[in-house]
Each structure stands twice: as structure tokens, then as C-alpha cells.
Amino acid sequence: MSPNRKALAAAFPLTIPVLTGYLFLGTSFGFLMGSKGFPVWYSLLMSLCIYAGSMQFVTVQLLLGAFQPVYALGMALMINARHLFYGLSMLEKYRGKGKCKPYLVFALTDETFSIACSAACPEGVDSGRFYFFLSLLNQSYWVAGSLVGSLLALGLSRLTQLNAGGIEFVMTALFFVIFLNLWEEKKHRIPGLAGAGAAALSLVLFGKDGFLPPAMGLILLFFLADSRFSKGGAGG
Amino acid sequence: MSHTQAVITILAVALGTLVTRVLPFLLFPDTKDPPQWVRKLGSVLPYAMMGLLVVYSLKDVWPPAPPYGAPEGISLLFVYILHKWKKNTLISIAGGTALYMALVRVFA
Numbered sequence: 001m002s003p004n005r006k007a008l009a010a011a012f013p014l015t016i017p018v019l020t021g022y023l024f025l026g027t028s029f030g031f032l033m034g035s036k037g038f039p040v041w042y043s044l045l046m047s048l049c050i051y052a053g054s055m056q057f058v059t060v061q062l063l064l065g066a067f068q069p070v071y072a073l074g075m076a077l078m079i080n081a082r083h084l085f086y087g088l089s090m091l092e093k094y095r096g097k098g099k100c101k102p103y104l105v106f107a108l109t110d111e112t113f114s115i116a117c118s119a120a121c122p123e124g125v126d127s128g129r130f131y132f133f134l135s136l137l138n139q140s141y142w143v144a145g146s147l148v149g150s151l152l153a154l155g156l157s158r159l160t161q162l163n164a165g166g167i168e169f170v171m172t173a174l175f176f177v178i179f180l181n182l183w184e185e186k187k188h189r190i191p192g193l194a195g196a197g198a199a200a201l202s203l204v205l206f207g208k209d210g211f212l213p214p215a216m217g218l219i220l221l222f223f224l225a226d227s228r229f230s231k232g233g234a235g236g
Numbered sequence: 237m238s239h240t241q242a243v244i245t246i247l248a249v250a251l252g253t254l255v256t257r258v259l260p261f262l263l264f265p266d267t268k269d270p271p272q273w274v275r276k277l278g279s280v281l282p283y284a285m286m287g288l289l290v291v292y293s294l295k296d297v298w299p300p301a302p303p304y305g306a307p308e309g310i311s312l313l314f315v316y317i318l319h320k321w322k323k324n325t326l327i328s329i330a331g332g333t334a335l336y337m338a339l340v341r342v343f344a
């Protein structure tokens with residue numbers, strides 16, 4: 001098998017949970033775009049060059065409003081500020097990935113991060129290619145979903161009768177199962193609880209529209225203040 | 237909004253998103269070792285972020301009002317039991333989602 005085939009074969013099974021989630025969420029996004037009367041190529045352009053789930057839903061609202069590109073930029077920075085943490089977490093794993101690295105960095109979504117941070121590249125597989133295919137497969141599901149959704153909304157309005165309400169829970173279940181897998185390792189428990197706790201506290205205090213920035217601030221404070229983490233006791 | 241304005245808006249969102257993804261890697265390129273505190277942060281943040289994402293994905297649940305977060309709570313408990321029992325990521329996710337889809341209809 002060629003190195004590419006080998007890396008693709010190793011990456012694909014890990015992306016199956018994301019396949020379901022992205023096809024569904026991508027289709028919902030495309031469907032929303034189509035039902036607001038936006039052409040298919042808008043959805044494709046967004047899924048190809050923004051490629052951030054919750055932000056793309058917000059962008060639908062932005063496109064319906066007045067033309068305010070600076071405001072749009074600011075919204076993207078705020079809502080996606082959590083990516084800064086993913087990047088910091090992946091510095092080591094994505095180190096020295098050469099030609100693949102720009103795409104790995106661009107495609108670091110919530111779901112790709114959740115898979116990539118817990119996945120180990122199998123023995124004998126080129127790790128740059130492994131993470132590249134992991135990322136590329138995930139984006140291809142997202143783009144495919146967006147396309148299908150847009151076409152559905154444009155062409156086949158009778159399919160709106162299909163009721164798949166609640167399937168978005170697939171994402172919650174995915175995050176929760178990964179959380180449970182990490183929980184198996186004792187040393188992951190305090191960070192895991194700190195993250196969930198800070199987010200929950202912040203959600204109660206600030207409400208669902210503005211809780212992410214304070215939650216991230218709390219998490220940073222926690223780890224910087226806790227000497228076990230800042231002085232090197234909890235390595236790995 | 238014209239097509240040109242829409243494309244500019246989309247590109248502005250894409251740029252903002254890209255900045256949040258690229259910044260850590262620009263600050264700490266391959267050739268430059270990040271300081272110790274950043275590396276320590278990188279070793280614990282993935283786990284904290286997963287906890288945050290679980291809460292983030294539940295942010296639209298409002299327990300004080302009916303159905304009191306019951307579909308989510310029951311489904312998460314089911315995912316937990318399924319996962320302890322079968323230890324299979326796909327089964328846990330599919331089972332939990334199927335139950336949730338049934339529950340939102342029951343509680344609707």
C-alpha cells in the first residue's frame with residue numbers, strides 16, 4: 001500500500017462518528033441557507049473557506065442583515081476564540097508536519113480537534129499524512145452535507161416533511177463519549193472537570209450567548225494558578 | 237445584500253476564523269520552543285476543552301423550564317451506561333442519539 005493509502009485507511013475509521021454528525025449538521029446548514037433563498041454556491045463557499053459549524057449558522061443571520069463586514073469579522077473572532085486553545089493544545093502534535101501543516105491548522109474544528117487530540121498515529125503510518133486525511137475527510141463530510149442540504153431545500157420541498165428533530169444530539173453524545181474515554185486516565189480528570197465546571201459556572205452567570213470568553217478566562221486562571229500544572233507535576 | 241457584499245461578509249468571517257486557528261502556530265513556530273508554561277497548558281487544555289465542549293453543546297438546555305432538561309439528562313445517562321457496558325464509541329453515540337430523538341417527541 002502507498003503511504004497515502006495507508007494513512008487514509010488508518011484515519012477513516014476514526015472519522016466515522018464525525019461523518020454522521022457533519023453530514024447531518026452540514027445538511028441542516030445547507031438546508032437553512034437554501035430555505036433563506038441563498039444560492040448553492042454560497043453554502044459551498046462558506047463550508048470550504050469558513051469551515052466552522054456554529055459560526056456558519058451565525059453567518060446566515062449576518063447575510064440576512066445589513067452589510068457590516070467589520071462586525072462579521074469581530075463576531076468570528078469572539079465565537080471562535082476557543083480555537084486558540086485547540087491550537088495551543090496541538091502545537092506538539094502538529095510540530096514538523098511540513099507541507100501538511102497549513103491545512104491541518106486551517107481545518108482544526110471542534111470535532112477534528114476532539115479526534116486528533118485523542119488519536120494516536122498507528123505504527124508505520126506517516127503522521128503528517130495521517131492527520132491530513134483525518135482533517136480532509138472531516139471537511140469533505142461537512143462540504144458534502146452543505147451541498148446536499150442546499151440542493152434539498154432548493155429542489156425538493158416535500159422532503160421538509162421529514163422529521164429528524166433531535167439528531168443534533170449526535171454532537172453532544174460524541175463530545176460526552178470522548179470525555180468519558182479521557183476520564184479513564186486519572187490524570188485527565190481534574191482538567192476535564194475544570195473545563196466542564198468553568199463552562200457551567202460561566203453559562204449560569206453570563207447566559208448562553210456570551211459565556212465562552214469568561215469560561216476560557218476561568219480555565220486559564222485555574223491552570224496558571226494551580227502549581228501542579230504550572231510547575232510541571234502533571235506532565236504528559 | 238448584493239453578491240459582492242455577501243462574498244465580502246463570508247470572507248470576513250473566514251478571515252476571523254482563520255486568525256483564531258493560525259495565531260498559536262504563528263506565535264510558536266516549529267523552530268521556536270514554546271515556554272514551559274505554554275507546554276504545560278497544552279498538555280492539560282485538551283481535556284479541559286472537552287469538558288467545555290460538552291457544556292457548550294448543551295447550552296440551549298434550560299433546566300428551570302419544562303421539560304427540565306430531562307431528554308438530555310436521561311440520554312446522557314444512557315450514553316454513560318451504554319459506554320460502560322459495551323465500550324464502543326459508535327454504539328454509545330448511536331444509542332444515545334436514538335433515545336434522545338424518541339424522548340424529544342415524547343416530551344414535546
